[in-house]
Amino acid sequence: MVLDGQDPQAVRRAAEALAHGELVGMPTETVYGLAARADQDAAVAKIFAAKGRPSDHPLIVHVLDESAARVFAQDVPDVAHRLIQAFWPGPLTLIVRRAPGMAAAAAGGQDSVGLRCPSHPVARALLAQCRELGVEGLAAPSANRFGRVSPTLAQHVADEFDPGLLVLDGGACDVGIESTIVDCSRGRPVLLRPGVLTPEQIEAAAGVPLQAPDAQAPRASGTLAAHYAPRAVVRLMSTEALRAALKVQPSAADGKIGTDAVTTSPAAAGEAARPSGLAVYSRTALDVGDALYRPMPAQARAAARQLFAVLRELDAEGASEIWVETPPDEAAWDGVRDRLSRAAAAFVPR
Numbered sequence: 001m002v003l004d005g006q007d008p009q010a011v012r013r014a015a016e017a018l019a020h021g022e023l024v025g026m027p028t029e030t031v032y033g034l035a036a037r038a039d040q041d042a043a044v045a046k047i048f049a050a051k052g053r054p055s056d057h058p059l060i061v062h063v064l065d066e067s068a069a070r071v072f073a074q075d076v077p078d079v080a081h082r083l084i085q086a087f088w089p090g091p092l093t094l095i096v097r098r099a100p101g102m103a104a105a106a107a108g109g110q111d112s113v114g115l116r117c118p119s120h121p122v123a124r125a126l127l128a129q130c131r132e133l134g135v136e137g138l139a140a141p142s143a144n145r146f147g148r149v150s151p152t153l154a155q156h157v158a159d160e161f162d163p164g165l166l167v168l169d170g171g172a173c174d175v176g177i178e179s180t181i182v183d184c185s186r187g188r189p190v191l192l193r194p195g196v197l198t199p200e201q202i203e204a205a206a207g208v209p210l211q212a213p214d215a216q217a218p219r220a221s222g223t224l225a226a227h228y229a230p231r232a233v234v235r236l237m238s239t240e241a242l243r244a245a246l247k248v249q250p251s252a253a254d255g256k257i258g259t260d261a262v263t264t265s266p267a268a269a270g271e272a273a274r275p276s277g278l279a280v281y282s283r284t285a286l287d288v289g290d291a292l293y294r295p296m297p298a299q300a301r302a303a304a305r306q307l308f309a310v311l312r313e314l315d316a317e318g319a320s321e322i323w324v325e326t327p328p329d330e331a332a333w334d335g336v337r338d339r340l341s342r343a344a345a346a347f348v349p350r
Contacts, residue, residue, distance in 0.1 A: 001158075001164060001165065001166050001167065002154050002155070002158050002167045002169050003166065003167065003168055004169055005027060005122035005125075005154075005168040005170040005171075006122070008125070010168060011122070011125045011126050011168065013166070014126055014129075014168050015126055015129035015132075015135075017166055018035060018036065018037050018043075018126075018130055018133075018135060018138065019037065019133040019134065019135050021036070021037065021042060021043040021046075022036075022043070022166070023035065023046050023047065023165060023166075024036075024126075024165075024166050024167070024168065025143045025154065025157040025161070025165055025166065026122070026123055026126055026138070026140060026143075026167075026168050026170075027122050027123060027154065027168060027169070027171070027173065028062070028120045028123045028140070028173065029090070029118060029120045029123075029173060029174045029175045030091050030118070030176070030177060030178050030179050030195075031143075031151055031152055031175075031176070031177070031178055031308065032142065032143045032150075032151040032154065032156065032170075032173065033138075033140030033141060033142060033143055034047055034050060034140060034141060034142070034143035034144075034157070035047075035062070035138040035139065036139050037130070037137075037138060038061040038102075038136075038137040039102065039103060039135065039136070039137065041104060044059065044103075044105040044106050047059065047139060050162075051141065051145060051146045052146045053141065053146040054146075055105070055108065056219070057108055057146075057221070058106065058107050058108035058110060058218075058220065058221055059106045059107075059139040059140070059141045059221060060093050060114040060115070060116050060139070060140065060141065060179070060221050061103055061106055061113060061114065061115050061116070061137040061138065061139050061140075062115075062116050062117070062123065062127065062137060062138045062139075062140050063116070063117055063127065063136065063137045064117065064124065064128060064131060064136075065088075065117060066081075066084050066088070068117075068137055069084070069094075069096075069115045071102065071136045071137065072098065072099055072102045072103050072113050072115060072136075073096045073098065074096070074097040074098060074099045074100070075096065077096065077184050077185075079184055079188070079189055079206050079207070079208060080096055080184035080189075082205055082206055082207060083182065083184070083202065083205055083206055084117070085205075086205035087197065088116075088117040089117045089118055089119035090117070090119050090197075091116075091119075091175050091178075091179040091180060091195050091196055091197065092179055092180050092197060093114045093115065093116040093180065093181045093182070093220075094114070094116070094181075094182055094184050095112050095114045095115075095181065095182070095183040095184060095185050095192070095218055095220065096112065096113065096184050097113075098111055098112055098113035099113075103139065105139075106139035110218050110219060112218040114221060115137075116179055120170055120173075121170075122168055122170035126138075126168065141221060142178065143156075143160065143161070143167075144156070144157075144160050145160060148229060148230070149229065149230050149308050149311045149312050149315070149343075150177070150178065150308045152172055152176055152308050152309050153171075153172055153173075153309065154167050154169035154170070154171075156312060175195075175196055175304060175305065176305035176306060176307055177195060177196065177304045177308070177335050177336065178193070178195060178339075179193075180193060180194060180196070180202070181193035181220050182210070183213075183217055183218060183220070186216065188209070189202070189208065189210055190210065190211045190212070190213055190217060191210045191211075191212075191213070192213055192217060192218075193220060193221075193338070194334035194335045194337075194338045195335045196300075196301060196335050198334070199331055199334075230311045230312065230314065230315040230322065230343065231315050232277075232279065232311075232314060232319040232321055233322070234321075234322050234324060234340065234343040234344045235321060235322070235344060236324050236325075236326045236341065237323055237325065237326060238325075239284050239325055239326075242280070242284075242286065242323055242325055243284075243286060245274065245323065246274070246280070246286060246287065246288055246289070246291075246323075275320055275321045277318055277319050277320030277321065278291040278292070278319070278321055278323065279291060279294070279314040279321070279322045279323070280293050280294070280323050280324075281293075281294045281296055281314070281322060281324045281325070282295070282296055282323075282324070282325035283295070283296045283297075283298055283325055283327075284325055292314060294313075294314065296324075296325060300327070300330070300332040300333045300335075300336060301332075303327070303336050304335055304336050307336055307339060307340075311343070324344075327340065
């Protein structure tokens with residue numbers, strides 16, 4: 001049930017449903033989320049059930065402002081406060097120590113919790129209405145089946161779940177990939193998941209260098225090796241490997257490409273056969289023959305904005321494999337490269 005997010009009555013209806021422990025599809029600037037009140041474990045359990053998500057895989061709690069964040073946090077370290085001042089509202093999730101007795105289910109049983117303040121006006125209107133009803137935070141992972149492509153349109157959410165799910169339509173998501181996640185729970189900040197914010201931006205605001213994740217890092221949303229996968233097989237290739245593989249004729253046997261095509265070697269890629277139902281997504285203009293083709297924007301932010309929508313579109317058009325040109329090895333592309341790498345990791349050669 002898709003409702004207009006610009007309609008105050010629709011927002012109020014959604015807030016009341018959340019206050020009563022129901023699920024709601026909500027827009028954010030990153031992707032659409034499947035929301036439940038974070039302070040009610042029974043409500044949060046409905047998210048895990050609807051998504052088919054393991055209950056120990058933590059969710060992000062969305063809040064209206066820093067005062068709401070402090071409801072769920074045992075403390076907000078100085079470095080986290082500086083990042084809040086710089087990037088909230090916006091696409092940054094901060095992991096801090098969790099307040100005892102708060103959002104245990106949303107945190108996946110950990111003593112830390114991920115908090116984010118979204119900038120999308122419909123999300124903010126919904127959080128403000130929830131506050132009036134005594135709800136200070138919404139657990140809201142991406143509104144899709146676990147491990148699959150995140151939604152960036154209200155219709156994507158409606159297509160994933162029961163028709164009775166209330167979804168607020170806030171238009172296309174402006175950012176298009178999930179938030180950057182920084183762990184602030186153990187001293188110096190640690191980058192756990194890249195997004196559209198670059199490490200340089202984060203370090204400038206934090207005033208200290210980012211650290212690499214270690215074995216003690218808390219579990220964080222969207223960091224499994226295989227994630228964000230469409231039904232089609234995703235293969236990342238260098239420009240040279242992609243160009244070489246496209247010159248090969250379709251296989252007369254079974255239409256399947258050999259696993260060597262994922263390498264960056266043009267020779268290795270050239271040994272493989274093009275599959276039927278091939279789609280290509282690249283920044284480079286290529287002769288793709290009769291394959292489906294979508295151009296990847298040259299700018300990282302634009303590529304992030306359309307990434308999940310393109311993967312969903314190619315799935316809908318019946319692509320069996322999606323060959324993707326590997327994004328540049330530049331900080332601005334880290335978030336897009338991360339999502340594509342995890343999407344490609346979902347395929348296990350047999």
